[in-house]
Amino acid sequence: MGDRVASSDKKNSFNQEQRGLTKLQKDGIKKRLANNPVVEFVGIKLMEVAPGRSNLVLPHRQELQNSMGVLQGGILGVLADVAGGVSLYSVLPDPVKVVIPTIEFKLNFLRPAGGEDVRARGRVAHHGRRIAVCQVDLSTEGETLLATGLFTYMIREVEKA
Secondary structure: OOOEEEOOOOOOOOOOOOOOHHHHHHHHHHHHHHOOOHHHHHOEEEEEEOEEEEEEOOOOOOHHOOOOOOEEEEHHHHHHHHHHHHHHHHHOOOOOEEEOEEEEEEEEEEOOOOOEEEEEEEEEEEEEEOOOEEEEEEEEHHHOOEEEEEEEOOEOOOOOO
């Protein structure tokens, strides 16, 4: 099954004893999340990661709501994009040596995200040399599906200085 991740600090660190991921992958994902100020600002927590899969949670906060009292759609888009990205990083040999800009995404909103935390589950649907597609579902902690989407990423090696 998926490997549990302890999010003990604001930088979303996780247990280095995870099975299924290499040390480079674990360290790379940890570094990528820690160096992403949007992840910290929004409050996204990494819960589980396994090769090709991720499980994140966004704790509900009133300041992330829109004027209708539900989580703003753009915030949910950020959560879904991060879940897709983490699932992709988990299958790349060294996440620090690549960047994966999002080149397209489609997120279908099915229900409003009210006052509950939102869980994002990402999985790699296709992984090529330069393009990857990840499928992401957003749900409540009670498993009510809120949104589903596809995220397309370009895989580029980091230029050496």
